[in-house]
Amino acid sequence: MPELPEVETIARGLRRALVGRRIERLSIQRDDQLRPSRAAFERLPGLGVTGVDRYGKHLFIELDDGRTLAVHLRMTGQLRIHAPADEELPHTHLVFGLDDGRQLRWRDVRRFGWLHLIETAAVGELPSLRGLGPDALAVGEAEFVARLGAVRRAMKPLLLAQDVVCGLGNIYADEVLWRARIHPLQRSDRLSRPRARRLYAAMRETLEQAIAAGGSSIDGEYVDAGGAPGAYQAEHAVYGRAGQPAPCCGRPVKRLVINARSTCYCPRCQKKVGA
DNA sequence: GTCGATGTTATCAA
């Protein structure tokens, strides 16, 4: 569920709440998502938080002993700041006690997510970071266009694969392609330079607007570090709107399944080009 | 009981 805008929103909330704080306690209810070991986490109390960063869909909580807690939320992971009296929701697996009396809680219904404690200097060696392209909000236009032209792939799988740019998931891949008026099966190497530049602009605009709205919450799954849902789902043009009129022309949004991923687009305004 | 879900990865096929 969480893609770049949601992870960025969480990162901002965590930065506000955690930087300068010290971890005083850690209660581990379930340890199968902890890497490299449960024992490494048991030694966290006493450490301070010096920073919070994001790369693609990865979160990094930097600690004052030269290590970083790298986190991937995958489908249903949540990091939230709580008062100790707050009711503990089901599937809460970790509770960090902070020196301001508050708590950082990790929940993950499906448990696809993970937390990896690693030397900060070695973060780049994490298996899930290797092979990742530049962050979708940090990459420049020239590099983006060059990377698109360097492969010959369908745009939707390309945007989902994280190796050309990282941070987009199923929601924003569909929304970005709609904004750029590009067909999800358009081959990347057959995009004209103007269209590739339009895609870059659409990607930036979509992600920036989604962040400004606090991300997208579908079925109440995603909430930010304070527990608040996002508002961007109300702005979705095509994602999850199969059969409903597309905002561009009023034609019904069409749904395709690509690599077992649902894909929504406007059949009239998003045409394949370049034969 | 069946199906699908916003992420990633291993494996196999083309």
Add this chain to the structure above:
DNA sequence: TTTGATAACATCGA
């Protein structure tokens, strides 16, 4: 070699 298709991970809810 490159790209795509599929299943798998675990759980919930329609």
